Amino acid sequence: MAKIHKIDGNSASPQKELAELLKSRFPEIFAEGKISPDKLKQTLGEELDTNNERYGLSWAGKSECFRHIQETTTATLKISDLKSQSSENIFIEGDNLEVLKVLQKTYYGKIKMIYIDPPYNTGNDSFIYPDRFKEEKEDYELRAGIKDAEGLLTKDGFWRKNSKDAGHFHSNWLSMIYPRLFLARNLLRDDGVIFVSIDDNEVYNLRMIMNEIFGEESFVAQLIWKSRQNKDNRNITGVSIDHEYVLVYTRTSGNRIRGSERNKEQYKNPDNDPRGDWVSGNMVGLLPEEQRPNCHYDLINPKTGINYGKPKMGWRYDKNTMQKLIEEDRIIWPQSQKGRPRRKIFLSELNDEFTGYSSIIAPDIYTRNGTNELEELFKARYMEFPKPTELIRELLVQGLGEDDIVLDFFAGSCTTAHAVMALNAEDGGNRKFICVQLAEPCEEDSEAYKAGFKTIAEIGKERLRRAAEKIKKEIEGNLKFDKNKLDLGFKVFKLEQSNFKQWREDIKTAGQLKEQMKMFVDNTKKGAAVEDMLFEIILKNSRFDLNVKIEKKNFDSIDYFSLADGMEIICLAEKITKKFVEKIIKEKPQRFTCLDIAFSNNDRLKTNTALQMEGERIEFKVI
DSSP states (O other): OOOOOOOOOOOOOOOHHHHHHHHHHOOOGETTEEEEEHHHHHGGGEEEOSSSSOOOOOTTTTTHHHHHHHHHOOOOEEOOOTTTOOSSSSEEEHHHEEEEEETTTTTTTTEEEEEEEEOOSSSSOOOOOOOOOOOOOHHHHHHHHOTTTTTTHHHHHHHOOOOSTTHHHHHHHHHHHHHHHHHHHHHHEEEEEEEEEEEEETTHHHHHHHHHHOOOGGEEEEEEOOOSSOOOTSSSSSSOOOOOOEEEEEESSSSOOOOEEGGGGGGTTTHHHHHHHEEEEEEEEOOOTTTTTGOOOOOOOOTTBOOOOOOOOOOOOOOHHHHHHTTTTTOOOSSSSSOOEEEEEGGOSSOOOOOOOEEEEEETTOOHHHHHHHHHHHHHHOSSSSSOOOHHHHHHHHHTTTTTTEEEEOOTTTTHHHHHHHHHHHOOOOOOOEHHHOOBBBOOTTTHHHHHHHHHHHHHHHHHHHHHHHHHHTTTTTSSGGGOOOOOEEEEEEEEEESSSOOSSOOOOOOHHHHHHHHHTTBTTTTHHHHHHHHHHHHHHHHSSOOOOOEEETTTTTEEEEEETTEEEOOOOOOHHHHHHHHHHHOOOOOEEEEEGTTTTTTHHHHHHHHHHHHHHEEEEEE
């Protein structure tokens, strides 16, 4: 019998996929469909550590975090305007944990860099905790937050101030950040890197959980940024805290960030050496004679006979290597015996054009620079302490290639996105951003609210529009590349409930089952737009991301969508014909997806379609 693949509408679950992989490779460790600790121990033998006393971080609610991580979501993303949006940049409005779940399938292993600036847990900030994930409409509304008459979230329904007087002050913050970092790691490429801004309040705990999620071996650096230009004389400890941190981890161990550009101006060729420009390098050793005796010897200039003796720590090279350098005329000999011979390092022979990146970052860039940037765009102060674009630009250069994607799921005023556009305008790159920001309401007494901005997300989107206009004016006539290739736009998506009805699992009576079956004759929700259903299918069951090329076509009076030049075809019409099916088969897509209701009262057409597509090796899916 031909296979017809059903789509369940849930987000991808990497944990479920891992369990299925383990079951296929090690079926002996499963009992009644679940992993048996005893059987796992028998299989792994000495490799399994069952001692409960070990180094690590634990807090009240940690076990709940893993339950939240493993729960899938049926939510989707709704695009604001399919026709007018050609940009590859993406702004998503919604709860970032839910959005990270929605992106698991489409963007798994595709993000090169993540930068986030999460709440620092100072005792004065508010954030969402704990998270709940139930999919009934009423539960969804509660989870999404109590809404006002205009459908906007209210503070009381979603945010809670995490006071230092609370019994679980650190636990609340850890329960908020852990699942988000866990899911974010899945989205990084194998060579991906994550940068997380933080201050002294939670830097220790953040290091611990990132060691647990990414692996201690993937730690790159704890960068220090002098964020405050002037001392804070209002402190109560006698110490002005003038710095913040940026923690850096890679997706897998062994990767690195780019490094600083080498200063090539210092390379000169004063003696017209045919090998080109060079600088002199130190040859003094690093270890005492008892540790490296072969590097402790007198060094003599063979032409002048001057003996320069041996430094306290010897020389950097043994006698054979030093002799080779002498023969190749790579040694610079001082005229005085008191001088130190040095070696020539030629620019043409360098293997890496980058040097080490200093752990003290962004000198002369302060928080006030970020505040001034935003005030310049809006002519008013709408947000406190936004990060400067120059700080983020510096991190982008370290973690992102010219055609890569950066994700920021605590977007705020969208400094990261602004920095991406500015950097592309500077060097002609095609970097893309995905920004996620909750529709967090502005305080009613704030300047932003008085100016008409009801949410932080609205401020972020307007900042991007104004920043784009500013960049256009600045580069006018100065570009060294085609300005038409510069992407200064963005698509807007909003986190919404699924466009498809969800099967209830709490049915207890035959009458409820009958009603459920009747309702699922057509499983699309009333009023669901075709474009919204299309993007939900792309997110949950397609091989492509949200920037896939989409072409709308029509045949036999039936509309359908061709993805990636025909690699995949999606039809959301309520009825299809034999003639239409034959047309699709002739186009030879790798996959064809349609609504189950399209075959209503025509089981023969459905069966024949499945058989024909199986014969042509076309994956056939129905919703």
